[in-house]
Amino acid sequence: MEAFSDGVLAVIITIMVLEMRPPHDATLAALTPVLPVLLSYLLSFVYVGIYWNNHHHLLHATQHVNGATLWANLHLLFWLSLIPFTTSWMDENHFASWPTAVYGIVLMFAGAAYFILTRTLIRLHGRGSTLATSIGRDRKSKLSVVIYAAAIPLAFVHAWIAGAGYVLVAIIWLVPDPRIERKAAQSTEENA
């Protein structure tokens, strides 16, 4: 399951570069309109990176999978696969309200899909399993949903407010959580 997911995530993260059209002029000024595109690429790159990172840790704590898990995983990959499309729509319209809101909605659904995947795995492994304890109360997931729910409608006030919300969610996930880090270190010690 990891090989396929890694493959899909690797393609998602790199095809976004294909959407970034190089400017026609050869001046530094020609690169200026590409800058917000580059920033949105960076944000999407970081998001896919966070999912890959968490997914990686999650699967290392996983002992067995069933059909429901495989489909919960594909469900997550489906929403993540829409990120290049929404990034591209947002870029072409210079961060207009609707594209920016839809970008957030796709991120929120990806977050929900990840939550469903963790629940499916916990149900399979039991509430007392290492997997369940390492996921814990999953406060970051819940906080993310709250921020998304606030940020998405604010895209209609100003796109950058929504954007700030999406960046905030990314930062929450990027800041290492010492407790999880310690557990992750133990579980990945044996394989690089």
Add this chain to the structure above:
Amino acid sequence: MEAFSDGVLAVIITIMVLEMRPPHDATLAALTPVLPVLLSYLLSFVYVGIYWNNHHHLLHATQHVNGATLWANLHLLFWLSLIPFTTSWMDENHFASWPTAVYGIVLMFAGAAYFILTRTLIRLHGRGSTLATSIGRDRKSKLSVVIYAAAIPLAFVHAWIAGAGYVLVAIIWLVPDPRIERKAAQSTEENA
């Protein structure tokens, strides 16, 4: 063999997103014509997901491969690789009869190629092998061919009838089969 197949399936499933061009306007209304494209993407995504899922289970029950198996596998990947092309043709012509029929024909050939792959593997492992019993009488495959054969000509009556047929086949494969699930659970217990 699995790494390569996973790679090809990962690319197939994600390049379809590249075919989905974001609308030029930034309104929600601009997203309406993209909706059927999104639905056809969803259907193709689910189909590739089903093949990956089955392929995954199939290879876990496989003990050895030979040249014939490798080519039977490539034959399957060839038909699956045509799915983005036919999806795209269907989308561009708003589900006209011929593109919708050709989409179904490619799905049917992929189904036939999967059937050939299972037969090649059974011949190699023997009729009494775990692999042969886990594939069993393969009623789903046979039922799928019947539905395809009925749905494809109906594309010329109305494209949505054919589409309903393709969705029906997908549902048949999505509904978990408790007997297979149990066997699959045993064989994948050791590796996530």
Add this chain to the structure above:
Amino acid sequence: MEAFSDGVLAVIITIMVLEMRPPHDATLAALTPVLPVLLSYLLSFVYVGIYWNNHHHLLHATQHVNGATLWANLHLLFWLSLIPFTTSWMDENHFASWPTAVYGIVLMFAGAAYFILTRTLIRLHGRGSTLATSIGRDRKSKLSVVIYAAAIPLAFVHAWIAGAGYVLVAIIWLVPDPRIERKAAQSTEENA
């Protein structure tokens, strides 16, 4: 090394589909000009498939690699990565002489790169190694070069003569060699 090569080959084999633009009309007649494109895609697909197949067997007989091997492998991947480009050029010009000849030249260089890779591996493992004996006298490689050398200039007489030569090389590699098959079967028995 295999994971990376598999990834590159998986991308090469599938991006060729991206080059196949769906026709704008929804009739079966509109598919006719796509037919030679489909045939050239099929040929290139089979070629990449053959290389993957041989590469797979080759790496299974490999016990260790060094820097020279990694670069010999990248050299092979470089020529294979040009196949989508030359296929596309040939298609756009309806199998004109030069594109058809250049297509063959790229195939010939890929063949030479594969030959270099096998020699690099034999030098590393020693002439008496299982790897060296399983590669043997490599008559297929030598015969392929002879056919390419004859077919490429014939592209200027008629593109289809060259095309027939390329198909002939593919057939030579597709026909299973019972002696190799037996050895391959032994070496792949343990891992699917």
Add this chain to the structure above:
Amino acid sequence: MEAFSDGVLAVIITIMVLEMRPPHDATLAALTPVLPVLLSYLLSFVYVGIYWNNHHHLLHATQHVNGATLWANLHLLFWLSLIPFTTSWMDENHFASWPTAVYGIVLMFAGAAYFILTRTLIRLHGRGSTLATSIGRDRKSKLSVVIYAAAIPLAFVHAWIAGAGYVLVAIIWLVPDPRIERKAAQSTEENA
């Protein structure tokens, strides 16, 4: 971590081919303007190849990873993922000063990211670890930065001087270092 990185590098190295548009005419002369594009593709291919090669050796000497390592690795992949974009910009403007300089800047950041990755790994493994000794004083990395720093401003004198600098860095990394080769041979002996 290696599977994902290999996937990303495999996609990066092959999507550059997608950027190479085949010429519209079928003459050999039509291929002439493609020649510099092909050369820049070759250079970028070699660069990604070098990174893959080093990355491969680096991960084989790695015993454990943590969150910081995963992000240092993603940081490297981010800069490498910009190579197709800058290659394409440089090609479209026939090696004008700014695109050529920006191409070098991206290479330099990728080099810096690789350096950060090695430092992160050394901090995790300890200065006396096999990993630390196999990386050693890392003179090649330091020399590369010096050449980049000299070559990038020279792009405004003449693009080919900068280009020569980039080629020089590639050659420095391509020339096998007997001491590293010996260590690498020991560490990869067990797995091909």
